[in-house]
Structure formats: C-alpha cells, structure tokens
Amino acid sequence: MSAWERFLHTFFNRDVIIQYLPDIGKGFIVTCELAILVVISGIAMGFILAMVRAYQILPVNLIIVGFVDVLRSLPPLVLVLLFYFGLPNIGVVLSGFVVLWLVLAAVLAAFAEEIIWAGITSINKGQWEAARSTGLGMTQTLVYVILPQAIRMTIPPMTNRTIAITKNTALGTVIGVGEILNQATTAQSFSSNASPLMVGAIVYVLLFVPIVVLGRWIETRFAWKNA
Amino acid sequence: MSVPAIIKIIDLHKSFGNLEVLKGIDVTLGESELVFILGPSGSGKSTLLRCCNRLEQAQRGQILFDGTDILKPDTEINAIRQQIGMVFQSFNLYPHLSVLGNICLALRKVKKFSKKQAREIAFHQLERVGLVDKSDNFPSELSGGQQQRVAIARALALDPKVMLFDEPTSALDPELVGDVLGVMKDLKNSGMTMLVVSHEMRFARSAADRIIFMDGGNIVEEGPPEQMFDNPQHQRTRSFLQQVGY
Ligand SMILES: Nc1ncnc2c1ncn2[C@@H]1O[C@H](COP(=O)(O)OP(=O)(O)O)[C@@H](O)[C@H]1O
Ligand SMILES: [Mg+2]
Numbered sequence: 001m002s003a004w005e006r007f008l009h010t011f012f013n014r015d016v017i018i019q020y021l022p023d024i025g026k027g028f029i030v031t032c033e034l035a036i037l038v039v040i041s042g043i044a045m046g047f048i049l050a051m052v053r054a055y056q057i058l059p060v061n062l063i064i065v066g067f068v069d070v071l072r073s074l075p076p077l078v079l080v081l082l083f084y085f086g087l088p089n090i091g092v093v094l095s096g097f098v099v100l101w102l103v104l105a106a107v108l109a110a111f112a113e114e115i116i117w118a119g120i121t122s123i124n125k126g127q128w129e130a131a132r133s134t135g136l137g138m139t140q141t142l143v144y145v146i147l148p149q150a151i152r153m154t155i156p157p158m159t160n161r162t163i164a165i166t167k168n169t170a171l172g173t174v175i176g177v178g179e180i181l182n183q184a185t186t187a188q189s190f191s192s193n194a195s196p197l198m199v200g201a202i203v204y205v206l207l208f209v210p211i212v213v214l215g216r217w218i219e220t221r222f223a224w225k226n227a
Numbered sequence: 228m229s230v231p232a233i234i235k236i237i238d239l240h241k242s243f244g245n246l247e248v249l250k251g252i253d254v255t256l257g258e259s260e261l262v263f264i265l266g267p268s269g270s271g272k273s274t275l276l277r278c279c280n281r282l283e284q285a286q287r288g289q290i291l292f293d294g295t296d297i298l299k300p301d302t303e304i305n306a307i308r309q310q311i312g313m314v315f316q317s318f319n320l321y322p323h324l325s326v327l328g329n330i331c332l333a334l335r336k337v338k339k340f341s342k343k344q345a346r347e348i349a350f351h352q353l354e355r356v357g358l359v360d361k362s363d364n365f366p367s368e369l370s371g372g373q374q375q376r377v378a379i380a381r382a383l384a385l386d387p388k389v390m391l392f393d394e395p396t397s398a399l400d401p402e403l404v405g406d407v408l409g410v411m412k413d414l415k416n417s418g419m420t421m422l423v424v425s426h427e428m429r430f431a432r433s434a435a436d437r438i439i440f441m442d443g444g445n446i447v448e449e450g451p452p453e454q455m456f457d458n459p460q461h462q463r464t465r466s467f468l469q470q471v472g473y
Binding site: 130131135140145149 | 280308311313317319333378381
C-alpha cells in the first residue's frame with residue numbers, strides 16, 4: 001500500500017464510513033438537541049439573571065455574582081463529572097443527557113449574564129433618565145429602551161461564547177451520552193479505524209460553520225443606522 | 228403670586244455624600260409662568276431640576292406638584308413624571324427607535340394609548356415642532372437641533388402640566404439654537420408652565436417672567452428680567468452677568 005492509500009484507508013475508509021454513518025447520524029441528532037436546549041435555556045437564564053441584577057438588590061446580586069464567577073472558573077468537565085457521579089449518592093439520578101444539558105446551560109447562563117450585564121452598563125445613563133422621566137417604570141425602561149440597545153453590543157461575544165459552550169456537548173462522551181463524538185469513538189474502537197472520527201469532525205464543522213456565519217450575519221443586520 | 232402654583236419647592240436640601248449641592252431652595256412656579264434659572268457651572272441648577280421629577284432624591288424639604296409632595300416615598304412617581312416633561316442637554320433620544328417610535332413609546336406603554344391614537348398624538352406634536360417629515364427617520368439622521376425638537380415633542384406628547392429644560396441648546400451649533408428657542412417661545416405663548424436652565428440671555432430677557440440667579444447651592448436673588456439684567460442687587464449676580472458678557 002502506498003502512503004496515500006494508507007492515509008485514505010485510515011481516515012476515509014469507505015466501508016467503515018458506510019457502516020457507521022447511521023450511528024454518527026444519530027449522534028448528530030443528539031448533539032443538535034442538546035445544543036438547542038443549552039442555547040435557549042442558557043441564554044434565557046443569562047438574560048433573567050442580568051435583568052434581576054439591574055434592580056441592584058444587594059443580597060440577590062451577591063448570589064448572582066457568586067454563581068457566575070464560580071461557573072465561569074470551573075472547567076465544565078468537572079461539573080459534568082460531579083453531577084453525573086455525585087448526585088446519585090444523594091438520591092438524585094439524572095440521565096447523562098440531562099446532566100450535560102443542565103451543566104452547559106448553567107455555564108452558558110453565567111457567561112451570558114456577564115455579557116448582557118456589560119451591555120446594560122455600557123448604555124448611557126441619559127437613556128435611563130429620559131425613559132424614566134416619561135413615566136416608564138424600571139422594567140419597562142429595561143425592556144424597551146436599554147436591552148434593545150445592549151443586545152446589539154452583546155451579539156459578537158455572545159455568538160463566540162455560545163459556540164464555545166455548545167462544542168462542550170462532546171463531553172457527553174465521558175458520561176455515555178450518544179452524541180457525535182461518543183458515536184464516533186465507539187465506532188472507531190469497534191472498527192479499529194479512524195474514519196468515524198474523521199466523519200465526526202466533518203459533521204462538527206458542518207454543524208458549527210453555519211452558526212458562525214449566522215452570527216456574523218446577525219451582527220451586521222443588528223447594527224442600526226448610527227452615526 | 229396671583230396665579231395658582233404648579234410647582235412649589237420648599238426648603239430643598241440635596242447632598243451628594245458630603246457635598247451639599249442644594250442648601251435650602253425655595254421656588255414657586257405659577258401656572259403659565261416661564262422661570263429662568265441662571266448661575267455658574269456647578270451651582271446646582273441641574274440638580275434642582277432633576278429633583279423636580281425625582282431623578283435625584285432630595286434629602287430634605289418639599290416639592291409640591293399640584294399640591295402633592297413628590298418627595299414622599301409613597302408618591303406614585305411614574306404618574307407624576309408623565310405630567311412633568313423634561314428636556315436634556317444631550318437630547319437622550321432612543322437611538323434604536325425612529326422619531327415616531329421615540330414619541331410613541333411612553334404614549335403606548337405608560338398612557339396605554341392604542342397604536343393609532345399614539346401616532347395621531349405624535350404627528351400632532353411633530354407638527355408643533357415642525358418635523359412631521361422626519362417621523363420615520365432615526366435620531367442619528369437628524370441634526371442636533373432637530374433631535375432636540377423631537378425630544379421636546381416626546382415630552383409634550385404626554386400632555387405635561389410643566390416642562391423642565393436643562394440647558395436645551397448648550398450642545399447645539401450656534402445656527403441651530405434659534406429653531407429650538409423658537410419652539411420654546413411657541414410653547415410659552417401657548418401657556419405652558421416652564422422651568423428653564425439656560426445661558427441664552429437674550430431669550431431669557433424676552434421670554435422669561437422671572438429670573439432666578441443661583442450660586443453655590445443657594446438662590447442669590449430673583450426678579451423680573453429687566454431688574455435682573457439692568458439693575459441686579461447682588462455683587463455675585465453682577466459679576467456673573469459680566470462674566471457671560473451681558
Ligand atoms: N451624581 C452626582 N454625584 C456627585 N456629585 C454630583 C452629582 N451630580 C452633580 N454633582 C455635583 O453637584 C454640584 C452641582 O451640579 P449641577 O447641579 O450639575 O450644577 P449645574 O447644573 O449648575 O452646573 C457640582 O459640584 C457637581 O459636581
Ligand atoms: Mg447643569
């Protein structure tokens with residue numbers, strides 16, 4: 001076998017690919033489900049935390065900041081293992097899927113909160129004053145005046161962070177969640193061939209490149225006509 | 228005062244930390260009166276205005292608006308604020324909303340008008356400030372003078388009983404000042420009650436009913452424009468007018 005043939009045989013083995021493609025397809029679905037759940041619940045929770053923080057209630061804010069800082073400093077893998085192997089000891093048995101969802105959503109919420117909070121504080125005080133002086137309440141001002149402006153600024157960092165966190169769905173491998181990487185490594189050990197991993201990598205690219213492009217598109221769309 | 232008072236400020240004290248910025252201010256603003264506040268920078272003019280709709284919380288004293296003390300914690304402040312229009316030096320239009328959106332927001336969310344009613348009111352106010360044709364533009368597409376007139380329309384749309392102006396022309400290029408002052412003059416002629424902080428001396432002389440001179444958190448003297456400009460009683464008033472070249 002020539003080197004080129006060996007390369008093809010190792011990474012692009014047609015028979016292996018055909019045999020395991022359905023499994024990786026299943027993994028793709030699981031990864032998509034997880035990603036969607038994590039993104040929606042994580043960003044929603046980040047929003048709620050940032051909005052609550054805007055009310056400046058000291059004890060509440062200390063809890064939020066504590067939560068955010070801890071989650072931002074821990075590697076997600078630690079949390080995944082802690083929840084998956086620790087919780088059953090206190091009688092809480094969650095599936096790997098649910099653990100992964102909750103952990104990644106919480107981590108994304110922590111980063112999202114910081115990003116949105118930075119957006120909120122970057123808005124000129126005069127915007128608050130103008131809105132409040134017309135009789136709009138605190139929550140109305142936040143929702144109709146401050147957040148629409150803040151969100152535009154948060155889109156680039158939020159896109160980056162969302163992609164980074166969603167890629168962590170690959171941690172499902174260590175707790176038996178049948179996502180892309182898990183399917184690919186299983187197939188790799190059964191077939192003793194790296195092609196399934198190659199396919200897995202390609203599927204990740206197919207999944208995330210559109211999100212990156214979408215993020216860039218939203219970024220330009222959201223830039224309002226400003227001076 | 229023969230006319231009924233819309234705003235009556237009694238012995239108002241305001242400090243930022245240890246810095247006492249208002250040291251016992253008394254002002255009565257009668258219906259349809261235009262009262263002008265003059266004074267050097269840092270004398271507390273903005274703070275006084277901002278206390279009137281509780282953007283700043285005063286520590287002591289009373290501000291009676293139509294007889295209600297707005298400084299009392301249990302006063303429904305959002306209800307009062309709709310009746311006190313405020314115009315800022317830096318316009319503070321909402322950049323993400325069109326001119327129409329800027330004016331309609333509080334009409335819809337505070338006054339709960341229908342979209343159609345809100346638009347009608349907005350167009351009426353835009354007519355008043357001469358900017359009907361800009362209704363679909365965004366603030367960044369307008370000149371400073373136009374932005375300030377939109378800000379005035381936004382405040383007027385809520386049908387306030389009094390308008391507060393904090394240096395409404397200070398951020399404008401000189402050639403744009405006239406339009407804004409023109410709108411304010413029209414407003415005065417229509418009977419609006421106004422409290423104005425500004426350095427437009429000629430406007431003060433021609434439009435003000437009364438002029439208050441503030442310095443260091445106190446009212447130094449007040450009186451009709453002729454007296455204040457031609458025959459000021461206090462040395463501090465005289466030197467201030469001299470400094471601003473009047
Ligand atoms: N939010 C604030 N915190 C601390 N000091 C303030 C604040 N706002 C105003 N001041 C101080 O209060 C004084 C009066 O300010 P201001 O009312 O803006 O004066 P003016 O409008 O007459 O120039 C100034 O010394 C200013 O530095
Ligand atoms: Mg000022």
